[in-house]
Amino acid sequence: MLTAFFSAFRTPDLRKKILFTLFILGLYRLGAQLPSPGVSYSNVQACLDANTADSGVFNLLNLFSGGALLQLSVFALGIMPYITASIILQLLTVVIPRLEQLKKQGPPGQAKITQYTRYLTLLLAVLQASGYIALARSGTLFGAACPTTGPQAIIPDTSTLENGLPMWVTLTVLVGVMTAGTAMIMWFGELVTDRGVGNGMSVLIFASIAAQLPGQIWGIHQDQNNWLLFGAIIAVGIAIMALVVFIEQSQRRIPVQYAKRMVGRRMYGGTSTYIPLKVNQAGVIPVIFGSSLLYIPSLVGQFYQNDPNPPGWVIWVNTYLVDPGSWVYTVLYFFLIIGFTYFYISINFNPTDVSENMKKAGGFIPGVRPGKPTAQYLSWILERLTLPGAIYLGLVAILPNLAILAFGGSQVFAQFPFGGTAVLIMVGVGLESVKQIESQLMQRNYEGFLR
Helix, strand or coil: CHHHHHHHHHCHHHHHHHHHHHHHHHHHHHHHHCECCCCCHHHHHHHHHCCCCCCHHHHHHHHHCCCCHHHCECCCCCCHHHHHHHHHHHHHHHHCHHHHHHHHCCHHHHHHHHHHHHHHHHHHHHHHHHHHHHHHHHCCCCCCCCCCCCCCCCCCCCCCCCCCCCHHHHHHHHHHHHHHHHHHHHHHHHHHHHHCCCCHHHHHHHHHHHHHHHHHHHHHHHHHCCHHHHHHHHHHHHHHHHHHHHHHHCEEEEEEEECCEEECCEEECCCEEEEEEECCCCCCHHHHHHHHHHHHHHHHHHHHCCCCCCCHHHHHHHHHCCCCCCHHHHHHHHHHHHHHHHHHHHHHCCHHHHHHHHHHCCEECCCCCCCHHHHHHHHHHHHHHHHHHHHHHHHHHCHHHHHHHHCCCCHHHHHCCCCHHHHHHHHHHHHHHHHHHHHHHHHCCCCCCCC
């Protein structure tokens, strides 16, 4: 592996791509630490040092932004607006015929859908920036212990000072800066995709999660103060990552044979290939869906935090859906992931379309008739792959919740670094990037990373 690593840097164009990717990642991490105008950096750090930002509601959002959300930095929104916009466009493709036609047009139609995704990302960025700023000013984002008014506030009111700007101007500039930061993150992702290594957006998410990893691991040690337990957690984490790599690489290969046909004087077809159906066909999307759906009632319940007599449903939500260490939260999260896995695969993989495309190209599955029997066979295979894949996703996702339950409700384990969304994304992006580097090395007759 080290030989292949040095070979990658000895190849001029591949070395240039790797260094360019590292340069963009450096700029991305710089923007994640750069304070936004109007935000008091010292007051933010005081709130974070007081451990008032441990609310599980914003853990996932802060994870995707690489810790930038709770810093209210220029890149505070992270990549989440783009992810949300992409998911919405994917769902609308099934509902809106116009988008479905664009998807079938190939690269030109995909470019148009990408343009729509960008516009929707900016719109979502404006809405999310406004929402997070309102939550920060009300004390919800950082906790009730953080002052919401006066000089110790997260966003101090400077309108009473000499030459101070009105508050509405400060807030407008703050929303504009965060939205511009999201647009720049999109640009960074496209640059990495075109001129770097791997999928740009995925690499940026990987960098955000990897930046949080050392602090989360050390936070577990400080919380438990037990080196033996710390070593056991590291060993379990390595085993979990190895298991995730094994399952992410697992696939059911359905053989496909193409009939021979004469076109002019040439013979075409007669080749054999296969349809790779992964065990985890849905990726990490069901985990994001399940997390987002569980966050909605928690976020709505935040508006009643100062109400002395909140409604009964708010009490129930605060008791069972805010605490990630609750059995109700864990079980509900697990079954939501299983449900969303089936839902996402049903809209993302259409056996009827695959069967029709195979039939048009003269392909068939040995022992299965083309047309409707092929679609039924593919559905039969997919149903039996989806269940173990959904259970695997659910178990990996609730590992942090199980860790909280096992270690007495410690909130440090709410960001357990070897479970949940983090390990799924890190392993998936890591494998994808290594495969891309390996394929380019193989084109130059070098040994790849994986023998």
